[in-house]
Amino acid sequence: MERVPEPEELMNDIEQALAYARADFSEANQLFITLLEDIAGNDGLSGALLDLGCGPADIPLELARRHPQLRIDALDGAAAMLDLARQHLDEDEQVGSRIRLMCEYLPCPALQHNSYQSVASNSLLHHMADPAVLWQTIKECAAPGAHVVVMDLMRPHSELAVDALVETYALNEPDVLRRDFRNSLFAAYSLDEVAQQLTDAGLDSLSIAGVSDRHLAVTGTLPA
Ligand SMILES: C[S@@+](CC[C@H](N)C(=O)[O-])C[C@H]1O[C@@H](n2cnc3c(N)ncnc32)[C@H](O)[C@@H]1O
Numbered sequence: 001m002e003r004v005p006e007p008e009e010l011m012n013d014i015e016q017a018l019a020y021a022r023a024d025f026s027e028a029n030q031l032f033i034t035l036l037e038d039i040a041g042n043d044g045l046s047g048a049l050l051d052l053g054c055g056p057a058d059i060p061l062e063l064a065r066r067h068p069q070l071r072i073d074a075l076d077g078a079a080a081m082l083d084l085a086r087q088h089l090d091e092d093e094q095v096g097s098r099i100r101l102m103c104e105y106l107p108c109p110a111l112q113h114n115s116y117q118s119v120a121s122n123s124l125l126h127h128m129a130d131p132a133v134l135w136q137t138i139k140e141c142a143a144p145g146a147h148v149v150v151m152d153l154m155r156p157h158s159e160l161a162v163d164a165l166v167e168t169y170a171l172n173e174p175d176v177l178r179r180d181f182r183n184s185l186f187a188a189y190s191l192d193e194v195a196q197q198l199t200d201a202g203l204d205s206l207s208i209a210g211v212s213d214r215h216l217a218v219t220g221t222l223p224a
Helices: 014-022 026-043 058-066 079-091 132-141 159-170 175-187 191-201
Strands: 047-052 070-076 099-103 116-122 142-153 206-210 215-221
Touching (some): 014 079, 014 175, 026 116, 026 215, 047 058, 058 070, 058 079, 058 099, 058 116, 070 079, 116 132, 191 206, 191 215
Parallel strands (some): 047 070, 047 116, 116 142
8 A cells, every 4th residue: 555644744734633642552552662762671761851842742651661771852843743742741840850851853953973772763754754853853863772672563464454553543533633643644654665664874883673563663782
């Protein structure tokens, strides 16, 4: 099935951001966190972590709770999303104080190069007009030996398969969320396309795999 880009790259519409923030993504978020913790292994997660396209900051908050040595820069280009992220951080001040929200659009010259021990991104890749921007940002900002996890939706083979996933995972969700999920499945990349993006970016130390019926993940450690 041909890819259809997202109508809007950023999730800056308030109704859209609210529906997203209220939805329960705990299963996918837990999968993402497990992948990152597995990559970090016995080293554990500590130092500086960059979360690209952080949305309402559910993942950075959970990571900060689980890993007290972690400081997180959580970046998103949508002010509407970051307003919701700010509210979430304020609800847990002690943990929230280790997370810095950055309202920035990628590519972002303000990000420090070679400075993050971990770089994480969930569900951003399919939003980006130019996916090479995400891979270039990771290459520039990650410290040598950094842990990397990029998880995203994986484009189904047919419109029927898209509809089936929407029915399975968003049956009782508000219309705006069902619409966004459908658009996201059409906009997602395939395993082969992401593998080619990694080759083009020279990120040969990272691996790609399907990790659920609708997600793919790029994981690994950059050269030391
Ligand atoms: C589907 S949400 C994912 C949010 C979060 N990572 C999560 O897992 O819940 C994608 C986010 O990426 C942001 N985004 C899309 N393109 C971007 C860009 N070029 N620069 C910065 N943020 C971007 C959107 O505004 C949106 O909040």
